[in-house]
Amino acid sequence: MRPARAYEGPALAALSEPFVRTGALRERPLSLYAARTSDFLVAHAPDGALQGCLGQRGSTAGVLYNFCVAGHRQGSGIGSRLLHAAIARARSRALPTLFTATTGSGRLFLRHGFVPAQPDQAPSGWLQSLDPSRNARVLTLNL
Numbered sequence: 001m002r003p004a005r006a007y008e009g010p011a012l013a014a015l016s017e018p019f020v021r022t023g024a025l026r027e028r029p030l031s032l033y034a035a036r037t038s039d040f041l042v043a044h045a046p047d048g049a050l051q052g053c054l055g056q057r058g059s060t061a062g063v064l065y066n067f068c069v070a071g072h073r074q075g076s077g078i079g080s081r082l083l084h085a086a087i088a089r090a091r092s093r094a095l096p097t098l099f100t101a102t103t104g105s106g107r108l109f110l111r112h113g114f115v116p117a118q119p120d121q122a123p124s125g126w127l128q129s130l131d132p133s134r135n136a137r138v139l140t141l142n143l
Helices: 006-022 030-035 078-092 107-111 124-129
Strands: 040-044 050-057 062-069 097-102 137-142
Touching: 006 030, 006 040, 006 050, 006 062, 040 078, 050 078, 062 078, 078 097, 078 107, 107 137
Parallel strands: 062 097
Antiparallel strands: 040 050, 050 062, 097 137
16 A cells, blocks of 8 residues: 555546446546545555555545555455555555445444544545545544
8 A cells, every 4th residue: 555646647537437437426527536636545556556546635534535456456455455455545644544435335434433424524625525426434433
């Protein structure tokens, strides 16, 4: 696990694309990935190819977003390691809570201590950015 590098915006977008096509992730423009590479933690193969990513933003409460692991690497523990690294990063920044939104089961988040949250507990700017038609559940973790 490591922070994404400034030039990895296109690789982040490419890794995310299959999940956008299935509706698991929201579509984001390449310019967003390029502008926010510093938000991302990544897992990579020995050859440098990205195998997973997780974005993290926020200064008073953390928000996790765009969490994905390449299909051929799912079930290998990469997701758990990315999530552990994001939680450690949030603690090092003295964030009191982390939030995320998921349209899936949220099983991985729940296994790591996240619990369902009332949407009004989440940072309002982030909450307003969520697409209501996706019916995402908001989860939180107190740090």
